[in-house]
Amino acid sequence: GELSKRPFVSIGQPEVWSAAKALENETGKKWIPPLGDAKYWLVRLACTLREPPDGTKIIEASQTLYLLPQPHSAGEKSAYAHNLFPQRLGVEDKSSFTLSLGPELGFADGSSVKVGELGTTIEYRKVFPVIQSYGLGESNPSWVFKPHAANPLIGSQFVYAVLVARSPATGLKAHVEMTVT
Numbered sequence: 001g002e003l004s005k006r007p008f009v010s011i012g013q014p015e016v017w018s019a020a021k022a023l024e025n026e027t028g029k030k031w032i033p034p035l036g037d038a039k040y041w042l043v044r045l046a047c048t049l050r051e052p053p054d055g056t057k058i059i060e061a062s063q064t065l066y067l068l069p070q071p072h073s074a075g076e077k078s079a080y081a082h083n084l085f086p087q088r089l090g091v092e093d094k095s096s097f098t099l100s101l102g103p104e105l106g107f108a109d110g111s112s113v114k115v116g117e118l119g120t121t122i123e124y125r126k127v128f129p130v131i132q133s134y135g136l137g138e139s140n141p142s143w144v145f146k147p148h149a150a151n152p153l154i155g156s157q158f159v160y161a162v163l164v165a166r167s168p169a170t171g172l173k174a175h176v177e178m179t180v181t
Contacts, residue, residue: 009061009180012046012156019105019162037167040082040105044122047178048156049145058153060181061128064142065161069169079172081141083107083162084133089126091148096125105162127155 019040047063069079085099085107098110099122110121129151135141141161147153165172 008050008052009178010048011063011176011178012048014046014174014176015044017042019101039165039171041163041172042101042105043161043163043174045159045161045176046156047159049128049154049180051152051154058147058180061145061153062142062179063145063159064140064177064179065163066175066177067139067141067163068173068175069165070171070173071169077139078166078169080137080139080164081135081161082137082164084136084141084143085124085160086126086131086143087133087136089131091129091151093126096123098122099124099160101162107160122160124158124160127157128153131157131159133159 019042043065045063045065047061049058049061052058065081067079067081083106087107100108100110101122102108128145129148130146131143132146133141133143143159145153145157163172163174
C-alpha cells in the first residue's frame with residue numbers, strides 16, 4: 001500500500017558526553033567554560049536513509065533537534081545549540097577526516113591538534129554528499145541533507161552538536177525529528 005512507497009528512514013541511538021569532561025579526560029587539563037553559569041554537552045546524532053524499493057529518489061532529508069530547558073520554567077533562551085557540525089559540507093569536501101573539539105567548544109580539523117593541546121578528537125565519516133546546518137545559537141537546530149547528481153542520498157550519517165543549558169536550567173530535554181522528501 002501507501003506505506004511501502006515511503007523511503008525507509010531510521011534514527012540511531014544518540015550519544016551524549018559532558019563536553020567539559022570529554023576535554024578534561026582527553027587532555028588532563030581543567031576546561032574553562034565561557035562566562036556565565038551554563039552546562040555543555042557534546043551530542044552525536046545518527047540517521048540512516050535506505051534507497052526506496054520502488055525506484056523513488058530521495059531529494060532532501062532534514063534532521064532537527066527540539067531543545068527544552070529542564071526544569072521547563074527556565075525560559076526559551078536557556079537551551080540552545082552552541083555549535084554544530086557539519087555547518088556546511090559540499091560534494092568536493094574530503095569524505096572522512098578527524099574532527100577536534102577545541103577549548104571554546106568549536107569544531108576544527110583534528111589533524112591540526114598537537115599532542116598536549118586542549119582538544120578532544122572525533123572520527124567523522126561523510127556519507128551524504130551535501131549537508132547544511134541551520135539554527136546556531138537557537139533551540140531548534142537542524143541539518144539539511146541533499147543529494148548530488150553523482151551521489152544518491154543513502155547510507156548512515158553522523159552529525160554533532162554542542163548543546164547548552166544556561167542557568168536557571170540545570171539540564172535539557174531533546175526531541176529528534178527526521179523529515180524526508
